[in-house]
Amino acid sequence: VHQTPIRVRFDEVDTMGVVHHPRYLVYFEVARTEYLRDLGLAYADVMHTGTHFAVVEAGARYLRPARYDDELSVSTRVSHCGGARFTLEYEVRRADELLATGFTLLGAVDTSGRPVRLPHAARELLAGAVPGPAAAPAAEE
Amino acid sequence: VHQTPIRVRFDEVDTMGVVHHPRYLVYFEVARTEYLRDLGLAYADVMHTGTHFAVVEAGARYLRPARYDDELSVSTRVSHCGGARFTLEYEVRRADELLATGFTLLGAVDTSGRPVRLPHAARELLAGAVPGPAAAPAAEE
Amino acid sequence: VHQTPIRVRFDEVDTMGVVHHPRYLVYFEVARTEYLRDLGLAYADVMHTGTHFAVVEAGARYLRPARYDDELSVSTRVSHCGGARFTLEYEVRRADELLATGFTLLGAVDTSGRPVRLPHAARELLAGAVPGPAAAPAAEE
């Protein structure tokens, strides 16, 4: 499981003094960038090859609030990888306290936004990172 | 079903030229504010009474991209209302084209963030807006 | 002077309950889009011709705070137009109360970000909108 540290910025906090809920999807994205870089898939490089990862579905559960200047840690893991799509799951913690969980289903698209299959190397890396018996790349999505 | 018009702003579009996915949760919130105002529940007034509606869970499915300067319409409806929580569902369209759907589960909290029951008037209005046989306020959540 | 109405969104307000200062630059941009559209220069169309307006310099003075759900009005006027750059000035009001002022100096660039001269039609429209004796297009910037 990959950990990305995030310090809560002032502009991320709402009038209740807590991190505004859409911002968690941005935190997931920051964590995703670092996770993919760590796997060997720097997203800036992936985009240069003409493949983008579009968010097809996203969700979050908010358990406890985060506040300005909190030091958070976002853990990221890939839970599924098919031929054209993969799912990442996230947990946001402040020290040992779980604040939020979430997921994003991502699909490979070309520069026009049309769905394409995942580049072979990306799929190998992502499928290899799926924990347990699910790690074998599926023949079909 | 309530409709809120939203014009896509330049800062809401990413490097692919499409609206960045977390922004839809902001669009839902804008639509929610207008929907609640229309129901008789101006959120600025609700907050002055010491009750806030915290987002407990949120999700979105992204079907087709929206682009800079697009004129979108967000439809909002309440699909469930319990004693302390209610669920709103959203659909984002450009003309007749469905671009995204989503939901938020909201819970009443006090100014310290502690869960409380929905104010009676709010619950009457929200439960009354649930379509069909589900409209009767449940005795318990 | 062109007026753009803006309703303050919940995510634009900080922990003090007031609109977060960088957001005014976004309000200026929203007002700029509407102002240019009104002049006959829809920015989405300008971009399709390969010219972009890059912000070269921006500034704001914050006089009084704006709050959640406030109905604001942003007035926009072009104060200078040279061969490659133009300056817009903004005033943000809530009813008659002046909340903030600001400006942006914009420069025409091509899709690679290189400075170019303003397209002739754009310059005619912008220079024609400069009030008073300054309205005559300058021979040189």
Add this chain to the structure above:
Amino acid sequence: VHQTPIRVRFDEVDTMGVVHHPRYLVYFEVARTEYLRDLGLAYADVMHTGTHFAVVEAGARYLRPARYDDELSVSTRVSHCGGARFTLEYEVRRADELLATGFTLLGAVDTSGRPVRLPHAARELLAGAVPGPAAAPAAEE
């Protein structure tokens, strides 16, 4: 001069592939938080005492664009400190390349937003950080 590293996030980049200009004011704010913490003025602590630093004026000049995933460094210094207000200046670099400069004039306010004098300790720290002969705290603003 204090340095704050900032990695450009995907949501901070516009459709031209460059960091959206209002975001620099957020970068300045992130750098300001780290700078003040380093001076001994953690802003979260300052706010707990009932004093806030409101932005009275802000400005930026954009020299060269920053892009997704760039590693930036923001240098911050205090250039003036009066009895109730102080000015910070910022420079944003990618390696040795200067991308943008800016400033914010900040004023101490109470929780109602009314101007107040800077807390004595804050003023000592800020005035002590002004470079050169200007370092002596002025008798009056």
